[in-house]
Each structure stands twice: as C-alpha cells, then as structure tokens.
Amino acid sequence: MATENPKKMEKQITNPWKWQDQRSYVQAVEVTQIQGTLYVSGQTAISPDGQSSTADMKTQLTEAIQNLEQVVGEAGYDCKNIVRLNIYTTSTADLWPHFPILQDWIAKHGMKQATTLLEVKSLFETLTVELEATVVR
Numbered sequence: 001m002a003t004e005n006p007k008k009m010e011k012q013i014t015n016p017w018k019w020q021d022q023r024s025y026v027q028a029v030e031v032t033q034i035q036g037t038l039y040v041s042g043q044t045a046i047s048p049d050g051q052s053s054t055a056d057m058k059t060q061l062t063e064a065i066q067n068l069e070q071v072v073g074e075a076g077y078d079c080k081n082i083v084r085l086n087i088y089t090t091s092t093a094d095l096w097p098h099f100p101i102l103q104d105w106i107a108k109h110g111m112k113q114a115t116t117l118l119e120v121k122s123l124f125e126t127l128t129v130e131l132e133a134t135v136v137r
Contacts (some may be wrong), residue, residue: 007033011083013112024103025115029083031085036137038077042088043129044123052125057094058101063122064131065105079109084134086095087117095129 014028015021045053045063053060072079087102089095106113113133123130 003093009033009035009081011112016040023115025085026112026115029114031083031136034136036077037135038072038075038134038135038137040068040071040075040135042086042132043071044127044130052127054126057089057091057128058098060127061095061098061101061129064078064129066104066130071132072135075135077137078130079135080111081137082109082111082113082135085111085113085115086132087115088120088123088130088132089117090120090128092117092119103108113126 010032012030012032013026015026017027020027043064044067045055046067047053053063055063066115069079072082085106087095113130
C-alpha cells in the first residue's frame, strides 16, 4: 500500500510594493515541495480543428483563456496553481480595454502569478494574443 506524501506544496509571494495588486500579478513566487510542474505552450484562439481565429481581440482573449483552462485541466492541474503567466500580444493598445477579462479570470481562480506582458510584431497567422503558463502541483 502506497503512503501519501504528507508534504504539501507551498507558495511564498514577494511584493515589495502595492501597485502590482491592481494589475493582477505578483513580483515573485517561490514554490516549495512541488509534486509536479506543467509547462504549457502558448495558448491562442485556435479552434479544436486547428483554425486560427480572425475575431477581434476580446474574442481571441476569451478563447485563449478557455484553451489554457482546457489544457491545464486535462493535464490534471488547477489554474489556481499557475505561477507564471506570459502574455504575448500584437497590440497592447487593443488588449488594454479587455484586460479586465483576464483580471476577472485570475481572480476567479485565486491565482498569484508572476506575469510578463510583451507586444510582439506578429503571432501565428491571424492571432493577436497568446497565453503561456507554468503550473505547479
């Protein structure tokens, strides 16, 4: 009979300032006693049959979040344990009005993740936003 490991994953958040709280991220996350780490490729608004979305930024952001949730869940992890979220977009100006969608999703899962936002020249085909995550268990 296998015995369960009594050690539980722990997260330590480091925020020397308060301003990042309004932007829904933390400055650093230390994770100890990890049982597994999932490195998720950038998730975008690509349909189950592999078609890249031509929709607006809001729709693509929502679909990218849904695809990220699906990958994380099917791998047996929880979105609440995303410790790193990289956001790539072809236009921060187009993304900003819809940033509350991402912030609400982060709050819904109670995430405390380090985040980097990068504007890039282009993404695959017609895509405008991509979410890349590291998740722990």
